[in-house]
Amino acid sequence: MAILVILGFALVGTVELVLSPRRPWKEVAAYLVLLAVAAAFSVMVTLNPDLPVPQPLGLLFDWLKEIWQGGL
Amino acid sequence: MKEHVPDRQGIAFVALFILGNSIIYGLAWRAGRDLWLSFLVATGLSFPLILLYSRLHSLMHGQVFSEGMESLFGKWPSRIIALLYSGYAWRLGSYVVSDVTNFIQAVSLRDTPQFATALGFVLLVLWAVKEGAETLARWSSVMIVVVGFVLVFTLLLATGQVDLDEFLPVMYDGFGPVLLGALQIMDFPFLETILVVGSIGALSRQKASYTVFLTGFVLAAFFLMLVASFSLAVLGTEKYTTSYYPIFMATARIDVAEFLTRLELVVGVIFALGGFLKMAVCLLAACKGLAHTLGFSDYRFLATPLVLSVIPGARWLVKSSMEIERSATKVFGISDVLFQVVLPICLWIVAEIRISRHSED
Amino acid sequence: MRRRLIQILMLCLLALFTTGCWDYTELELLDFVIGAGVDADEAGIVLVTEMAKTTGVGQETEFEPVVLSTKARTLSGAAHSLSVPAGMEAFWPHTQVFLVSEEVAREGMMAVLEHILRAWDLRSTMNLFVTKGCTAEEVLKSKPPLAAGVSQHLSSTVRLGDMRAAFVPQQVWQFSGDLAALGIAATLPVVQLVHVTGNLVPVVRGAGVFKKDRLVGWLDAEQTQIFGLLKGEEQRGLFVMDTTVEGETFPITYEFVHNVVEIKPRISDGNVRMQIKLELKLGVVAAEKANFLDRAVTNTVQEQLNRAFARRIRELLWLVQEEYNSDIIGFGQVLMRKEPKVWRSHADDWDTHLRKLAADIEVDCRIIFTGLRAEPFAVRN
């Protein structure tokens, strides 16, 4: 499954690069990096569906919960 | 290529965005039979914020998104803001995909893997994002007519099923639930309008921002209130608050002379149309934001990875159909408060200060 | 260029899709369940279904009903295992009629309702019935004289307005709504098997009274008629009543034309009384001797009708409040909506309050037409 996902992303990437008009190398590089990140992310989620979701605001939320005793 | 969106199309765009995927959920279920009050309260509370969003949008008038951001907040701050909102938009987009796939799996295609339903939808969104806001606005101005017509038609057919006594007694449990319900709808979908600021291009005039945002918002709020109240009056409080998709169940009951039945399909159509636009707008905003962060003026080439990553994103953020329901009807999540209220107000203050300084110079 | 990219992506998508059409089914591989019933069994639940078997080819097709049954611990399990005897996928969304046997209903409807409400393929507009004196299987296996199957027979009975005076139809959403709401109890129409010219024919008549989700008692046809009036159901059909006119007593046949009911709570000294105001517009279908052109005659007839209906309502209320202690008319709901403060203090022990709840009954019958004749037909020698 993970291999399929990687293949899919690779296919999409090549097709789009081949078909798109000439672009500055910066944009191409950004595109490739992003695509790689997206592919890696997909693979991670595919392999481990229970991947934890980071809660950067979780601490703040806990604190708020503490001061608002009413709770939601 | 400069985009240009006529006023009326902009209104349709905003209205359809707010209607979006929210229409099928039991909005403001915390308020129970008082949800119509919640809607009024939420509209009242959201109005100043929407006004603020339109102010922000009109400040960027005549400029491309990245230029506008930069002139308002400076180079690096604007990039950080854009990145934050891009992430927020991406997350919202993932939720919409998850809404759509869960709904479809629950009511119709039970054996089709969510991946397949999501892929079809996401590819369409990818196309839409690449076409840009102008095309989407034109699209929504056709679709809003369909949505409006279908909604009104369905509601008219269902008047026989409506029991107005369901709304009695008013405020049996006091004002608390009403307020909670109002907060629910402010979080989702009213204040998500902030993302439209980043996605829609130039309007005809600077003042048009106000017309577009406010009219679209009021229209959508009115329709949502109509739909939610109608569902409640048909289903009764208990069913409304406990069903995943109240409006779906309410329309399933329509039976005109044993001929016009099974109209729940129609709700599915509206939901898909709205959900599509909402997701396209989210990803448009995400792409534009990310492009600005990375310092590109064109966003289109970023669309593919960003849009495709929404499928695993949906699976990552939402792990069951209970979770999506919870997220759709939560009472102001902490991140939503930040992105919908705190940050916009800060941004607005900063922008006003910078602008007044600019004009003094 | 961009568009071409999209096209290619679309092609990839298509290639992906063609590897499997997950929800693709063929219509002819489905077995349509048109009616179902539930019986109790030591093992759990017996699900009896009436399915449509199609015969004939091409343009001349007909369907005939076939009855199958399966057993399982739960209803969902039984429904699932139905495809084994059916041989094809049992297809539920077209089910019109759902019977619950007396035994199951007495044990509680939760076992049945949970499945019906949660399952995607059962519609909330399905008609629910409770059987009396027979099992659901017996009902489904009976042979109605004219219809093609019991389900069709029952659903056409429900659709037939003139029969309504004898039962109050309940669809799943109405029944479950009443169960879930505060201050109201549910009823179901009753199906009985009646001998008609040597055949057992299912007949819908009367109502089963529920308290919470359990069946606690019955209403006969006449009580159900009154119940229907109190629920504000549009009543149609005829009823016969012995009427005394000018010292003579003879039966007159009346017809329901229009009925309106208004139930209001009235609070006096902290006591709640329900005010029931029933307005009936009636027609006269056959009256041997009464001349309704005479206002005095009309008035006496209306008086008698008022009294009769008031008496019947009182009887029904006694039965419901005292005997069954089940708020099927929804006094509690009315109280909650109109007097939420009072309801709040009564809600916790509504059952005891219900027993004591007094009602002021006001009936206003009007005869508004008498068929094609102004005066009774008279035979002269």
Next chain:
Amino acid sequence: MSFWKRWKEKKAAGKQREHLSTSLESNIRWLRSNLLADDATIVYRLLRTKGPRPRDCALVYANNMAKHDFLSEHVVAPLMSSAPPKELHGQGLLDYFMQEAISSDSMDTSSSYKELAEAVVRGTGVVLVDGCGIGLMVDAQGFEKRSVSEPQSETVVRGPRQGFTEDLGVNVSLVRRKITSPNLKMKYLYVGEQTRTKTAVMYLESVAKPDLVDEVIQRIEQIEMDGILESGYIEELIKDSPRSPFPTIGHTERPDTVAGKILEGRVAVLVDGTPFALTMPYLLVEAFQANEDYYRHWVLASFHRLVRYISFFLTTSTPGLYLALVSHHPQLLPMNLAISIAAARKNVPFPAMVEVVIMGLVFEILREGGVRLPRSVGQAISIVGAIVLGDAAVGASLVSAPMIIVVGLTGVAGFVVSQFNDVAVVVRLGLVVLAGLLGFYGFLLGGMGLMLHLASIKSFGVPYLSSLTSLSVQGSQDTLLRSPWWKMQMRPRHIGAKNRQRVQSPSRSRRS
């Protein structure tokens, strides 16, 4: 190889001599052996004038392209009887012939071999005079042409019975007769390296946007192609979104339609040799407008326009919807219908999706066969084919009876919106595939995609959905419904932007 060589030589030689010499004999020889070589239709009529000093002349023309009797009566006869004064030569001699001998209303001169040769081929009579390095071109075009008759593709119950012919001149005059105003401007362009097809660009100067006119002319001028045989060539070469199956340039056979479009501010392009004029920009709504809408009572016209929209929906969607219902959502069918379809499909060997595709294909075959066959045979064949195939197929349980209804409805509805007949086939197929895969959801995806595509295309800078997206009463007067003329005081917004007032005084509306 040798042909190639010869052709090359000729080309080289042609480059050497561009202008006529003064010797008639050498001119004729040159024409005969180079530009007009190997062309048996060219006639070289040598003749001699009278007078004190007879001059040798030659009339060169192409057989059947030029009018023989006109040439003999107005060129040959006067030339032979003329007596040019002795002292005249060169230009003066030509002037004498033009002014006193040849009685034709349209004449021109040229000294270029190429121009003269092209003129001959086009049907002009060319008079060469010994001693003059200039040739006389006498307009004598005259070939067999169809007379103006009712157009085959767009018949009307009420409305003019004129249709364009293959002759550009006639066509232009037909339009001009509708709009007899000096405001109607026309520009001739010649397109095609080999065919040099004459093309007329027509527009109303006071209404049409100048950018639009420039854009059209520029796009036509940029065409590089050997030949233009039909306006379809031009259409395909200059249209926006060339990959889209939706036409972004309109075509019509009726002068009144063209006149109507020109009055709205559109530009029309007429091409010689084609009875089909092109109009641009072309919007989606135009496919649903018929010229007859404007000649009839507006209520009826509006109703029929609605029927057209519904028909387009039906012809594109019926098979897809049927498939979605039958294969994915039988619960949405009424019970009796579901059971009877199931019974009808019981012995059919194909899955519903294959059945839909096959029947769609069969229908297209019958249609194509009916169109290509001679008219009288075609109709019979298609009717018989449909009945026999349909009836027998159902009888043999090859196809289910509901499918025949679906195909029939699809086909009939398709003819109502004839402009989109080709598009409908593509859209229909796409929707069928999507509906077969994902049921109604797939169908919906297809519909949304279609709308997105329509929203994204433009025709000459005007959004394709233009008047459907205006969301105002003013803008949608002539879309789903047709408002009465006295209400339509404005021209369509994006097209007639230069001069939007259409009806000067709204007196009629006040009276009503």
